[in-house]
Protein backbone atom coordinates (compact mmCIF):
# COMPACT_ATOMS: atom_id res chain seq x y z
CA UNK A 1 0.00 0.00 0.00
CA UNK A 2 2.32 2.64 -1.25
CA UNK A 3 1.08 6.16 -1.02
CA UNK A 4 2.67 8.80 -3.14
CA UNK A 5 3.08 12.15 -1.51
CA UNK A 6 3.57 15.30 -3.49
CA UNK A 7 1.91 14.58 -6.80
CA UNK A 8 1.62 10.95 -7.73
CA UNK A 9 0.45 9.12 -10.75
CA UNK A 10 -2.41 10.43 -12.85
CA UNK A 11 -3.74 6.89 -13.23
CA UNK A 12 -2.80 3.50 -11.87
CA UNK A 13 0.37 2.37 -13.54
CA UNK A 14 1.44 -1.23 -13.10
CA UNK A 15 4.91 -2.13 -11.89
CA UNK A 16 5.58 -3.73 -15.27
CA UNK A 17 4.71 -0.47 -17.03
CA UNK A 18 6.93 1.52 -14.68
CA UNK A 19 9.81 -0.85 -15.23
CA UNK A 20 9.30 -0.73 -18.98
CA UNK A 21 9.32 3.07 -18.92
CA UNK A 22 12.54 3.16 -16.92
CA UNK A 23 14.03 0.53 -19.23
CA UNK A 24 13.23 2.60 -22.32
CA UNK A 25 14.80 5.68 -20.81
CA UNK A 26 17.88 3.72 -19.83
CA UNK A 27 18.32 2.50 -23.39
CA UNK A 28 18.07 6.07 -24.67
CA UNK A 29 20.65 7.26 -22.17
CA UNK A 30 22.99 4.40 -22.94
CA UNK A 31 22.94 5.39 -26.59
CA UNK A 32 24.17 8.84 -25.64
CA UNK A 33 26.57 7.74 -22.94
CA UNK A 34 27.63 4.15 -22.59
CA UNK A 35 29.42 4.88 -19.33
CA UNK A 36 26.32 5.47 -17.21
CA UNK A 37 25.93 3.05 -14.34
CA UNK A 38 22.30 2.13 -13.64
CA UNK A 39 21.25 0.50 -10.39
CA UNK A 40 19.74 -2.85 -11.28
CA UNK A 41 18.02 -4.77 -8.49
CA UNK A 42 17.75 -8.48 -8.99
CA UNK A 43 15.08 -10.03 -6.85
CA UNK A 44 13.17 -8.40 -4.04
CA UNK A 45 15.94 -7.24 -1.68
CA UNK A 46 17.55 -3.93 -2.50
CA UNK A 47 20.81 -5.08 -0.96
CA UNK A 48 22.03 -8.52 -0.07
CA UNK A 49 25.60 -8.24 1.19
CA UNK A 50 26.63 -7.04 4.63
CA UNK A 51 27.79 -3.66 3.30
CA UNK A 52 24.71 -2.91 1.26
CA UNK A 53 22.34 -3.98 4.00
CA UNK A 54 24.24 -2.09 6.68
CA UNK A 55 24.08 1.05 4.53
CA UNK A 56 20.33 0.84 4.06
CA UNK A 57 19.63 -0.12 7.66
CA UNK A 58 21.67 2.82 8.85
CA UNK A 59 19.50 5.26 6.89
CA UNK A 60 16.30 3.65 8.16
CA UNK A 61 17.53 3.98 11.75
CA UNK A 62 17.13 7.74 11.80
CA UNK A 63 13.74 9.24 12.57
CA UNK A 64 14.43 12.11 10.13
CA UNK A 65 14.67 9.64 7.32
CA UNK A 66 12.48 6.81 8.46
CA UNK A 67 9.22 8.05 6.96
CA UNK A 68 10.61 9.64 3.87
CA UNK A 69 13.13 7.19 2.59
CA UNK A 70 10.49 4.52 2.01
CA UNK A 71 9.37 6.55 -0.99
CA UNK A 72 12.51 5.55 -2.80
CA UNK A 73 12.16 1.81 -2.40
CA UNK A 74 9.83 1.10 -5.29
CA UNK A 75 11.67 3.62 -7.42
CA UNK A 76 14.98 1.88 -7.08
CA UNK A 77 13.37 -1.55 -7.47
CA UNK A 78 11.67 -0.47 -10.70
CA UNK A 79 14.96 0.60 -12.23
CA UNK A 80 14.38 4.36 -11.99
CA UNK A 81 17.94 5.00 -10.82
CA UNK A 82 19.40 5.24 -14.29
CA UNK A 83 22.86 6.32 -13.28
CA UNK A 84 24.70 6.35 -9.96
CA UNK A 85 28.33 7.13 -9.35
CA UNK A 86 30.04 7.09 -6.01
CA UNK A 87 33.05 9.35 -5.64
CA UNK A 88 35.01 10.66 -2.71
CA UNK A 89 32.45 12.42 -0.51
CA UNK A 90 29.86 12.65 -3.25
CA UNK A 91 27.27 10.67 -5.19
CA UNK A 92 25.85 11.78 -8.51
CA UNK A 93 22.74 10.16 -9.84
CA UNK A 94 20.10 10.39 -12.55
CA UNK A 95 16.66 9.28 -11.45
CA UNK A 96 13.66 8.81 -13.70
CA UNK A 97 10.57 10.50 -12.31
CA UNK A 98 7.14 11.09 -13.77
CA UNK A 99 8.50 13.58 -16.27
CA UNK A 100 10.25 12.43 -19.37
CA UNK A 101 13.62 13.94 -18.48
CA UNK A 102 15.39 12.21 -15.56
CA UNK A 103 16.12 14.31 -12.48
CA UNK A 104 19.64 14.97 -11.43
CA UNK A 105 20.46 14.10 -7.81
CA UNK A 106 23.60 15.10 -5.96
CA UNK A 107 24.27 13.72 -2.47
CA UNK A 108 27.19 14.97 -0.45
CA UNK A 109 28.46 12.93 2.45
CA UNK A 110 31.05 14.14 4.90
CA UNK A 111 34.19 12.12 5.39
CA UNK A 112 34.36 10.09 8.56
CA UNK A 113 35.35 12.41 11.41
CA UNK A 114 38.89 11.91 12.63
CA UNK A 115 37.89 11.46 16.26
CA UNK A 116 35.19 8.92 15.33
CA UNK A 117 37.68 7.03 13.21
CA UNK A 118 40.17 7.08 16.06
CA UNK A 119 37.59 5.59 18.41
CA UNK A 120 36.62 2.93 15.89
CA UNK A 121 40.26 2.06 15.43
CA UNK A 122 40.90 1.68 19.12
CA UNK A 123 37.70 -0.36 19.47
CA UNK A 124 39.09 -2.65 16.78
CA UNK A 125 42.33 -3.16 18.65
CA UNK A 126 42.69 -6.65 19.94
CA UNK A 127 39.71 -7.88 17.94
CA UNK A 128 41.93 -10.40 16.24
CA UNK A 129 39.62 -13.25 17.15
CA UNK A 130 36.99 -11.46 15.12
CA UNK A 131 39.27 -11.44 12.14
CA UNK A 132 39.52 -15.18 12.39
CA UNK A 133 35.72 -15.37 12.36
CA UNK A 134 35.75 -13.18 9.31
CA UNK A 135 38.18 -15.45 7.55
CA UNK A 136 35.99 -18.40 8.49
CA UNK A 137 33.14 -16.88 6.57
CA UNK A 138 31.16 -15.02 9.22
CA UNK A 139 30.79 -11.32 9.73
CA UNK A 140 31.88 -11.05 13.35
CA UNK A 141 29.38 -9.58 15.79
CA UNK A 142 32.12 -7.56 17.51
CA UNK A 143 33.07 -5.76 14.30
CA UNK A 144 29.45 -5.49 13.22
CA UNK A 145 28.62 -3.63 16.43
CA UNK A 146 31.60 -1.29 16.13
CA UNK A 147 31.01 -0.54 12.45
CA UNK A 148 27.25 0.00 12.66
CA UNK A 149 26.96 1.89 15.99
CA UNK A 150 24.57 4.81 15.48
CA UNK A 151 26.54 8.04 15.30
CA UNK A 152 29.86 6.49 16.29
CA UNK A 153 30.25 3.86 13.59
CA UNK A 154 31.35 4.00 9.97
CA UNK A 155 27.99 5.01 8.56
CA UNK A 156 26.89 8.63 8.18
CA UNK A 157 24.12 10.31 10.17
CA UNK A 158 21.62 12.64 8.45
CA UNK A 159 23.63 15.61 9.75
CA UNK A 160 26.51 14.41 7.59
CA UNK A 161 24.37 13.99 4.49
CA UNK A 162 23.32 16.81 2.18
CA UNK A 163 21.26 16.30 -0.91
CA UNK A 164 19.86 18.18 -3.84
CA UNK A 165 17.51 17.20 -6.63
CA UNK A 166 16.49 19.03 -9.79
CA UNK A 167 12.80 18.19 -9.27
CA UNK A 168 10.28 20.76 -7.99
CA UNK A 169 9.63 18.78 -4.76
CA UNK A 170 12.51 20.37 -2.92
CA UNK A 171 11.01 20.87 0.54
CA UNK A 172 11.74 17.41 1.89
CA UNK A 173 13.60 14.37 0.79
CA UNK A 174 11.98 13.61 -2.57
CA UNK A 175 11.49 10.16 -4.06
CA UNK A 176 14.48 10.66 -6.32
CA UNK A 177 16.90 11.36 -3.49
CA UNK A 178 15.42 8.48 -1.48
CA UNK A 179 15.87 6.17 -4.46
CA UNK A 180 19.46 7.29 -4.95
CA UNK A 181 20.21 6.72 -1.26
CA UNK A 182 18.96 3.15 -1.58
CA UNK A 183 20.84 2.88 -4.84
CA UNK A 184 24.06 3.48 -2.92
CA UNK A 185 23.29 0.39 -0.81
CA UNK A 186 22.75 -1.65 -3.94
CA UNK A 187 25.98 -0.36 -5.45
CA UNK A 188 27.93 -1.27 -2.32
CA UNK A 189 26.78 -4.85 -2.85
CA UNK A 190 28.79 -4.89 -6.03
CA UNK A 191 31.78 -2.95 -4.78
CA UNK A 192 32.07 -2.36 -1.01
CA UNK A 193 35.38 -0.59 -1.47
CA UNK A 194 33.39 2.38 -2.75
CA UNK A 195 32.16 2.86 0.80
CA UNK A 196 35.67 3.69 1.95
CA UNK A 197 36.23 5.93 -1.03
CA UNK A 198 33.00 7.74 -0.21
CA UNK A 199 33.84 8.25 3.47
CA UNK A 200 37.54 8.86 2.84
CA UNK A 201 38.71 6.05 5.09
CA UNK A 202 41.31 3.41 4.54
CA UNK A 203 40.03 0.04 5.64
CA UNK A 204 43.50 -1.45 5.95
CA UNK A 205 44.09 0.94 8.84
CA UNK A 206 41.20 -0.56 10.81
CA UNK A 207 42.37 -4.10 10.32
CA UNK A 208 45.96 -3.18 11.05
CA UNK A 209 44.85 -1.91 14.42
CA UNK A 210 43.20 -5.22 15.22
CA UNK A 211 46.42 -7.05 14.47
CA UNK A 212 48.84 -4.58 15.97
CA UNK A 213 48.17 -5.28 19.63
CA UNK A 214 49.26 -8.83 19.29
CA UNK A 215 52.31 -8.03 17.21
CA UNK A 216 53.44 -5.53 19.81
CA UNK A 217 53.06 -8.07 22.58
CA UNK A 218 55.10 -10.56 20.63
CA UNK A 219 57.89 -8.10 19.99
CA UNK A 220 57.99 -7.06 23.64
CA UNK A 221 58.12 -10.64 24.76
CA UNK A 222 60.85 -11.39 22.28
CA UNK A 223 62.82 -8.45 23.65
CA UNK A 224 62.80 -10.06 27.06
CA UNK A 225 63.63 -13.53 25.91
CA UNK A 226 66.15 -12.51 23.31
CA UNK A 227 64.39 -14.82 20.88
CA UNK A 228 64.93 -12.75 17.82
CA UNK A 229 64.09 -15.23 15.13
CA UNK A 230 60.82 -16.89 14.27
CA UNK A 231 59.35 -19.22 11.64
CA UNK A 232 55.99 -19.17 9.85
CA UNK A 233 54.27 -21.75 12.00
CA UNK A 234 55.07 -19.75 15.14
CA UNK A 235 53.68 -16.64 13.47
CA UNK A 236 50.52 -18.53 12.62
CA UNK A 237 50.16 -19.33 16.30
CA UNK A 238 50.69 -15.73 17.29
CA UNK A 239 48.18 -14.26 14.88
CA UNK A 240 45.83 -17.22 15.07
CA UNK A 241 45.53 -16.97 11.34
CA UNK A 242 46.90 -19.27 8.73
CA UNK A 243 49.52 -17.45 6.71
CA UNK A 244 49.01 -17.39 2.97
CA UNK A 245 50.87 -20.05 1.13
CA UNK A 246 53.74 -18.23 -0.37
CA UNK A 247 53.39 -17.73 -4.08
CA UNK A 248 57.04 -18.50 -4.55
CA UNK A 249 57.96 -22.19 -4.79
CA UNK A 250 58.63 -23.71 -1.39
CA UNK A 251 61.13 -26.24 -2.66
CA UNK A 252 64.20 -24.11 -2.08
CA UNK A 253 63.18 -23.12 1.42
CA UNK A 254 64.59 -24.94 4.38
CA UNK A 255 61.65 -26.05 6.47
CA UNK A 256 62.91 -24.85 9.81
CA UNK A 257 64.52 -21.68 8.55
CA UNK A 258 63.94 -18.90 11.03
CA UNK A 259 63.61 -15.32 9.98
CA UNK A 260 64.64 -12.21 11.84
CA UNK A 261 61.73 -11.55 14.18
CA UNK A 262 60.96 -7.89 13.59
CA UNK A 263 60.94 -8.23 9.84
CA UNK A 264 58.94 -11.44 9.93
CA UNK A 265 56.31 -9.99 12.26
CA UNK A 266 55.93 -6.90 10.11
CA UNK A 267 55.61 -9.01 6.99
CA UNK A 268 53.10 -11.31 8.66
CA UNK A 269 51.09 -8.33 9.88
CA UNK A 270 50.92 -6.96 6.36
CA UNK A 271 49.79 -10.32 5.05
CA UNK A 272 47.07 -10.67 7.64
CA UNK A 273 45.80 -7.16 6.89
CA UNK A 274 45.77 -7.76 3.16
CA UNK A 275 44.09 -11.10 3.46
CA UNK A 276 41.46 -9.80 5.85
CA UNK A 277 40.66 -6.72 3.80
CA UNK A 278 40.16 -8.94 0.79
CA UNK A 279 37.85 -11.13 2.79
CA UNK A 280 35.94 -8.36 4.51
CA UNK A 281 35.14 -6.88 1.14
CA UNK A 282 33.65 -10.07 -0.14
CA UNK A 283 31.65 -10.94 2.94
CA UNK A 284 28.20 -12.17 2.05
CA UNK A 285 25.85 -12.11 5.03
CA UNK A 286 23.98 -15.08 3.63
CA UNK A 287 26.93 -17.22 4.50
CA UNK A 288 26.67 -16.39 8.17
CA UNK A 289 24.20 -19.13 8.83
CA UNK A 290 26.01 -21.89 7.13
CA UNK A 291 24.46 -25.28 7.72
CA UNK A 292 26.89 -27.46 9.57
Ligand SMILES: [Zn+2]
Pocket residue numbers: 103165166167168169174175176177
Ligand atom coordinates in the same frame (compact mmCIF):
# COMPACT_ATOMS: atom_id res chain seq x y z
ZN1 LIG B 1 13.58 14.95 -6.66
